[in-house]
Amino acid sequence: MTDQTVTPADRINVVIPLFNDWQAVGLLLERIRAVVEPTVQNRLAFLIVDDCSVTNYDAFPSGVGQSLSILRLYRNVGHQKAIALGLAYLGSLPDQYPTIVMDSDGEDRPEDMAELIRTEAANPGKVVFAHRAKRHESLTFRLFYEVYKTVFRILTGKVITFGNFSLIPARQLRRLSHVSEIWNNYPGGVIRSRLPYTAIPLERGRRLAGESKMNFVSLVLHGLSAVSVLIxxxxxxxxxxxxxxxxxxxxxxxxxxxxxxxxxxxxxxxxxxxxxxxxxxxxxxxxxxxxxxxxxxxxxxQPQFIPARQFSDFVERVEEIY
CATH class of the missing domain: 1.10.287 (Helix Hairpins)
Structure with missing residues (x-):
């Protein structure tokens, strides 16, 4: 395999996993157009990973960033696996660019994208995560989230204070897409990969539309998937x-x-x-x-699932919106 081609940072990919949240992602794009400075906004290339949604979009705001594409999956694989497939698809392309991973609901604030970019520029080669300095979920959710972080630290010896919102440097993208552990849990996979990473404190935003699909059962399953990465x-x-x-x-x-x-x-x-x-x-x-x-x-x-090698089995098509 030839070495990856890292191009100048005139483009930043944005991977957004989505399941039925078309209204929220439309509002997210509108907010990006409103709050992200043009020098950053004009570099963004959006890749929405449609996790086999049962509904479809009506319309998208046009002219936000350089381009917008939808990676359609054959079947529903879940949030973390959708991220892995999106990263593997981008890693398979000839040119490699910095890549931001963010959720579709708006809780990852668009105005913080510039801070991720600045931090990566100051720490070249490091994956930059958003550490949640302030959250807006219910008291019960925050309590169980603290329990999850404590149990994770006890079982693995690692501290995890961040989620999916992050920026992957161009030269690390293809390496990360060959890490089998991101198939179960993206943040845990980065920790397991031993790629350099850092975290910066950023406030978590509020959901733009619809209701969160994260409940107690989902949180437990998410915690188990993170622990399983460091089995x-x-x-x-x-x-x-x-x-x-x-x-x-x-x-x-x-x-x-x-x-x-x-x-x-x-x-x-x-x-x-x-x-x-x-x-x-x-x-x-x-x-x-x-x-x-x-x-x-x-x-x-057991043979490990390598997203970079097997992602095409899940991809139905790539749909270019603009």
Whole structure:
């Protein structure tokens, strides 16, 4: 394979995954025209990844950016996979440009695009994420989101404070499209890829139209997909936890046996139940550790989905709007 061709930054691709949010994306384009300075706006080339929507657009605002195309998928694959397919499609093109990933609902504020561009210029080669300094979701959602970040840090040892809104440098796009982990979770895939990245604090906007499809179940599934990207690290940490639990249970059994056979201390009647509980903890820790080892070995031996190689199987057509 020849080296990718990185062209001058006279163009910036914008990947927008979408499922039925045609009204919101139309308002998003109008807002981009209203708030993004012309020097940036004139460089934007939009690629809407239609995740097999059951509805279609009525009309789009014209003349926003250089071009607007729709990547039509054969089937619904979900938000994260749609992003991966959009990046893989752009990575397959002869010329490579900086690429912004943003949602279609307007919660990724168009006025922040310039800040992503400036930050990447100051940190060449780094993927730039938007760290959410302020959010507008309900208290319940924010609470569970904090729980998700805490659990992610405990299980993986990594801190994730950002979502999809980001800018990928031109020279990193094709590399990232060969990272299999972005198929499950785009931010987690970037972390796993070991490509350099940074994050800047940006306020999260409000949805422009319709209702958010993110609920408790969606948030849990999103969290599990992010953890699954770092399954090796997660499995090792869980095995270490099981070893600690088994060690603590073994110490408990040792103390009980010592008290029974080497001291005159009166042993309560429930001691046998306590010892049985310790033995059950040891057995469960062993079985969980064994299961985790097999899961990791199975994961390592299975062929990985590489978006750059297999994205065309999901693409129905590319529709150029202007």
């Amino acid at each position: 090796d690290t997660t499995a090792v940490r869980l095995v270490l936890f099981c070893v600690l639990m088994a060690s603590a249970a073994s110490m408990g059994i040792t103390v009980l046996l010592y008290l029974k056979f080497f001291t005159n201390t009166s042993i309560p009647g429930w001691t046998s139940y306590l010892m049985s509980s310790f033995l059950i903890v040891i057995l469960q820790a062993f079985l969980i550790s064994l299961l985790l080892v097999f899961v990791v070995l199975s994961y390592r031996t």
